[in-house]
Amino acid sequence: MNCGGGSPRDYAAAVLGHRPLGDGSGLLAVRCGEIASSAEPGQFVLIRPGTGNDPFLGRPLAVVDAAGDVFKMIYRVVGRGTALLAAKRQGDPVTVRGPIGRGFFSARGEKPLPRKVILAGGSVGAAPLLFAARRLGMSRIERTVMGVAGKGWEGFAEWLKEAFPGVDLYSDDGTAGTKGTVLSGLPDTLPGDTELWACGPQGMLRAIAAKYPRDGGRILAALESRMACGMGGCLGCVIPTVSGNRRVCVDGPVFTAEEVKWNELSSC
Amino acid sequence: MNCGGGSPRDYAAAVLGHRPLGDGSGLLAVRCGEIASSAEPGQFVLIRPGTGNDPFLGRPLAVVDAAGDVFKMIYRVVGRGTALLAAKRQGDPVTVRGPIGRGFFSARGEKPLPRKVILAGGSVGAAPLLFAARRLGMSRIERTVMGVAGKGWEGFAEWLKEAFPGVDLYSDDGTAGTKGTVLSGLPDTLPGDTELWACGPQGMLRAIAAKYPRDGGRILAALESRMACGMGGCLGCVIPTVSGNRRVCVDGPVFTAEEVKWNELSSC
Amino acid sequence: MNSLRADLSIAVGGLNLETPLVIASGVWPYDPALWSPERLEGVGALCTKAVSLQPREGNRGVRVWETPCGMLNSIGLQNSGVRGFLKNALAVVRNSGRPFLVNIVMESAQEVRENLALLRDAPEGIEAVELNISCPNADCDGMAWGISPESAARAVAIARSEWKGPLWVKLTPQAPDLPAVAKAAESEGADALVCGNTWLGMAMDLKGKRPAFQRVTAGLSGPAVFPLALRTVWQVCGAVSIPVVGCGGVSRWEDAAAMILAGASAVEVGSALFTDFDLPRKITEGLAGYLAEEGLADLAGLVGLGRK
Amino acid sequence: MNSLRADLSIAVGGLNLETPLVIASGVWPYDPALWSPERLEGVGALCTKAVSLQPREGNRGVRVWETPCGMLNSIGLQNSGVRGFLKNALAVVRNSGRPFLVNIVMESAQEVRENLALLRDAPEGIEAVELNISCPNADCDGMAWGISPESAARAVAIARSEWKGPLWVKLTPQAPDLPAVAKAAESEGADALVCGNTWLGMAMDLKGKRPAFQRVTAGLSGPAVFPLALRTVWQVCGAVSIPVVGCGGVSRWEDAAAMILAGASAVEVGSALFTDFDLPRKITEGLAGYLAEEGLADLAGLVGLGRK
Ligand SMILES: Cc1cc2nc3c(=O)[nH]c(=O)nc-3n(C[C@H](O)[C@H](O)[C@H](O)COP(=O)(O)OP(=O)(O)OC[C@H]3O[C@@H](n4cnc5c(N)ncnc54)[C@H](O)[C@@H]3O)c2cc1C
Ligand SMILES: Cc1cc2nc3c(=O)[nH]c(=O)nc-3n(C[C@H](O)[C@H](O)[C@H](O)COP(=O)(O)OP(=O)(O)OC[C@H]3O[C@@H](n4cnc5c(N)ncnc54)[C@H](O)[C@@H]3O)c2cc1C
Ligand SMILES: Cc1cc2nc3c(=O)[nH]c(=O)nc-3n(C[C@H](O)[C@H](O)[C@H](O)COP(=O)(O)O)c2cc1C
Ligand SMILES: Cc1cc2nc3c(=O)[nH]c(=O)nc-3n(C[C@H](O)[C@H](O)[C@H](O)COP(=O)(O)O)c2cc1C
Ligand code: FES
Ligand code: FES
16 A cells, blocks of 8 residues: 555666667666556656756656556657666666656546547657556547657657557658648547547647637646656646646646646746 | 877776675776776776766776776775766766876886885775786885775775785784784885885875885875866865975876875865 | 654754754645655654745746756745635644744735734644745835845844744845844844745746746755855854754755754755655764764754864 | 857957857866867867966865865965966967966955056067956955955956956856946946856865865855856846856856857856866857757857847
C-alpha cells in the first residue's frame, strides 16, 4: 500500500534499457516498481537529467507503458535536459518523482467507460496514448490518429506505426503517412458514446476543442506546462480553467476540453 | 606538435576503465592521446566530475601513468566531486583540462638527473610518484617510502604494494605495513647526489623540508591548493615562496623545498 | 532517532522546534498526504503559502523558469485569502502535528490588520505568524515594506500591535542596507528574523525575443543563491540579538551547518524540496552527524560558533 | 568563418569588435600561448587583470571556493603594478592582435591619475581602459567608488580627465541604486558601461568552523549569478544611452543572446572559461546561428530587441 496516498514520491532508480528512435528521440525503460505498479495512463514523472543541481528541475515525461516493475518513457531532445537523457546508458542511475497527476481514467471520475474512444496524438504527445490504448483494450479504440511535423520525425513515425498498428498517420510535409494534420484524420462530428482522448502541442489541442464546441465534456486533453515541483506546491504550472487556476501537475495534466479556457492559455 | 605551447587544453574524453581500489578510492583510465603523450610525472589534469555546471570546477588529479593514448589517475573520495568520479563507468564521457603544471623533471630545470632518488608519498600523494618511478627507471630509485593513515586505507595500501614492489610502507595505526609515518622511513641525512621527490599532505611535506633544512634544493615537493582555472589565470592557487606568490597550477605543483615559505602556507 | 531529535531541538522566536529545519513558504501544497507526519521526517516546522486578506489569482503567463542551480518564480501570491485558508487549509496544516507559521503578506496597513485579526480569532487558535515584507505595496509607494528601515519598522509595528503570538519577520535581500532593516524589525518587536526571501532576477525568452515573465523580473531561489544568502545571514546576525532563521539556497546539510555557524538558529528550505522530498531527513541526519563529529552536545552550541 | 565574423561585428564604446565576446578581467593569464590568435577563436576583445599603480600581493589564505554553479573569489588584486604590466605583460597582450582593455582599479584619486598617466605615455600606445570602481577604497570612506552615484561620478570624472581614449566603466552590482550609478557614469563621460562585477557572497569552512575566506566575504561569479546579472543589464540599459556590456555568469550562447536582447552590445565572459577554453568560439557560433534563424542580418539588429 502506498501510505502517502496518491502524492508522488522520489525514487532513486536505474535505466534498464534505452532504445534510440532516431532524430533525437528515444525510449527509456526504468526499473521502479512503485511507479510501474501504480501509474495510470496520462500520468507522468519528473525525471532529473543530470548530476548535482544543474539542471536543477526534473523534466516532466509521460509514462508510455508500465508492466511489472518497469515503466517506459519517450523523450525528444529539445534542450539541455532532454539532451542529457539522450546520453543515458543502461545501468545509469536516475532520480524520478512520480507517478504524478490525474490521468485519463481518473479525470473521468466515476463515469462508466465510453463504448468507444478516439485517440489523437501530436508528436511526442502520442506517447501516453499507447499506455491508454493498452488499458482501454483494442475493442474500445474507435480510431487512432497521430501527427508528426514531418522531416526529422521519421524515426519516431516508425515507432508510432509499430506501437499503434493501423494508426492513421499524418505529417505536415507528407514525409510520414498522409500529408496533413491530426485534425484531417478526425471525424466531422463526434459520434455518441464516444470520447476523444488527446495529447500533443497546445495548438492541436485547442483546434480539437474548437472543432467539437458542444462536446467538450467528452474530450480529454493532456496539457503541458512548465513545472517546478510536480507535487502541487509551487503553483508554477497553473492554467486558467472555468473553475479558476488549476495546476497541470496534480489537477491535470488531463482536463476535459470544456474545463480549459483555451483562449487565455499562454504558450509554455 | 602542440601549437599552444605548454598550456593546457580541454579534451572531451571517455573513461576506458575504472578499477575500484576499495575504501572509496579507485584507478581511472581515460583515453586522451594528447594528454597521455605529453604529460610528465608531477603534472595533473582538471577533471570535471559531473554534467552541466554543478559541480562547477574541475578537480585536480595527478597523472599516475601514461602510455599510448591512455592516462590514468587515482582518486580518493573526499567530497561530492570525487564521489561522482567514483560512480564513473567505462564509456562515460569526461572533460579533462591538461596536462597542467611543472612536473618533477621540469622543476629541475637543466640540471642533469641525480644518481639516486628517494620517493616519499603520503596517502593518494603516492600516486604521481608511480609515474615518476617509471620515468626515472628502477636503477635510480634509492628507496620508496609510502604512508597511509591506516584503517580505511587497506585497499589503497594493497595497490601501493603492487605498484611499488619493495615499498617501505607505514601507517599511523599499523593496519598496513609498519606502524609509523613516512618520516620514520626516511634516512637521517640525505646522501650526496641524491634527491628526495615527495608528494602528500602538507604536514608531511613541511616535516620533510624541516628534516633536511640544508638540503631544500634537492627536495622536490608536489603541493596541493584549491584551484579554479588550472591555466594560471585566476591566481586562486598561489602559495607564498621566496620569490613571492607562485601559482601551484602552472608554476608548480612541483617546487623545491627551499622555494616554499612553509610557515606561511595556509591549509587548503 | 529519538536521541537525534533531542540533540537538534532549538527554541526560535517563541517556537520550540524539534529540528532546525523549517519548510519555507510557498513550496508545500495543502495536500493532506504531504502534511502527514510520515512525509515530514526531519521537519521542525512549516510555513504556509502566503495568505492575503482577499483571495488572489496570481500572475498570468510563465510562472517558473529554470536557471543554473536554481529557478526564477513569479507566482504572484496566488491564494484563496485568509477566509479560504481558515476554512479549507488549516485542518490539513494541523495534521502535521508540528509547529507551523502562517505566512502573511504585508499588504496595506488596513488589510494586514484585518488579516491578523481573523487569524487571531480563528476558533482553533493559530500559534505563529511569519510576516513577509518583501512584496511591493501601494501603502509603501509601490516599494516593498522591507526595503528601508523606516518602512520595515512601520510594517512590524503594525503587525506587532495586532499579533501577540510569535512573530517572525521575513526580510528581503533587495534591501540596500539589510542590517539596518533587521535592527528596525528587532526594535519594533519581531521575535525572530527570517533572512531572507528570493533575489531579484530575470529571464529572457529567446524564441519570443522578450522577457520570459510578464512582470519582467522574478525571484531567484535555489542552491545558486546560497553564498549570497549566507553572507546576508552573517551580516544580519551581527546586527541583531533576536534569533535569525537562514533562508536561501539550502540544499545540503553542509549549507544548514554553515548558516548556523554564521549565527542562524534554524534554516528554511524551499526550492530544494522540488528536487528531493527526503531532504529534511537527510539534512537533519547530516547535522546530527556533524555535531557528533565536532563533539558538540546540542545544536544550540553550534549557533554562531563560526563568529567566535 | 569570415562571413560569421562580419555578422557579429559591433562598435562598443570606442572599440570595433569583430565579435561581441570579451574576455573579462582577472581570468586570463599573461601566457603567450594563450594570447595567440589560435587560442582566441571567437574572442572580440580581452580585458587584462586589474592593474594598480603599485604592485600588490593580494590576499592570504583561501582565494577560491566552489559554489553551486559558481565560485567565490578573494584574490585581492594581486598584480605587479602598472610598471610591471608595461614591462612584462603588454607585449604578450598585444600578441593577440585583438583589441584589449587595460583593467584599472580605481584606487585613490592620486594613484589612479598616476596610473593612467603611465598608460597614456606608454611607448607602444594603449587603446582602451576599463575602470573598475568596485573595490573598497580609503578615498571613498572605505566604500567602493561604484556604490553611490556621487562617488561613481567623481571616479569617472577623475579617470576621464586623464584618459581621452575609450573608457569603459565597470559597475558593481552591490550598488543599491545601479541605474542611478550608471547615469552618473554616463554623464561624466564614460564611453561604455560594463554591468557588472562579482556579487558579494560568503563561504563557511565547516572543518575550521570559521569563514573560509580571511576577509569573510568574497565575490560570487559563474552561471549561478546569470539571472541576477541579466536583471541588472535590463535595468541599466533602460537608464542610459551609451553602450552596455553585460557581464556575470555568461556560459552559453543563449546567455549572451539574452543579455543582448536586454540591450547589451556585447558580453564579457569570466569564470566559465575555467570550465571550457572553447567557449568564445561556441558562443559566437551559437549567436551567429541564432541571428540566421531569426532572420537578422547583423548583431546590431539584436541589441535591445527584447525591450521592444
Ligand atoms: C505533463 C507533461 C508530460 C510530458 N511528456 C513528454 C513526453 O512524454 N515526451 C517528451 O519528449 N516530452 C514530454 N513533455 C515535454 C518535456 O517535458 C519537455 O520537452 C522537456 O521538459 C524539455 O526539457 P529540456 O531541458 O530539454 O529543455 P529546456 O528548454 O532546456 O528546459 C528548460 C526548462 O523548461 C522546461 N520545459 C521546456 N519545454 C517544456 C515543455 N514543453 N513542457 C514543460 N516544460 C518544458 C523544462 O522542463 C525545464 O524546466 C511533457 C511535458 C509535460 C508538462
Ligand atoms: C595538483 C593536485 C593534484 C592532486 N592529485 C590528486 C590525486 O592524484 N588523487 C586524489 O585523490 N586527489 C588529488 N588531489 C586532491 C583532489 O584534487 C581533491 O581531493 C579533490 O579536488 C576533492 O574534490 P571533492 O569534490 O571530492 O571535494 P570537495 O571538498 O567537495 O571540493 C570542493 C572544492 O574544493 C576543492 N578541493 C577540496 N580538497 C582539495 C585538495 N586537497 N586540493 C585541491 N583542491 C581541493 C575541490 O577541487 C573543489 O573545487 C590533488 C590536488 C592537487 C592540487
Ligand atoms: C514557487 C515559490 C513560491 C514562493 N512563495 C512564497 C510566499 O508565498 N511567501 C514567501 O514569503 N516566500 C515565498 N517564496 C520564497 C521562499 O519561501 C524562500 O524564501 C525562497 O525561495 C528562498 O529559499 P530557497 O532557495 O530554499 O527556495 C516562494 C518561493 C518559491 C520558489
Ligand atoms: C578569479 C577572478 C578574478 C577576477 N579579477 C578581476 C579583476 O582583477 N578586475 C575586475 O574588474 N574584475 C575581476 N573579476 C571579475 C570578472 O571580471 C567578472 O566581472 C565576474 O567574474 C563576473 O563574470 P563571470 O560570472 O563571467 O565570471 C575577477 C573574477 C574572478 C573569478
Ligand atoms: S509544478 Fe508545482 S504546482 Fe505544479
Ligand atoms: S588555478 Fe587559476 S591560477 Fe592556478
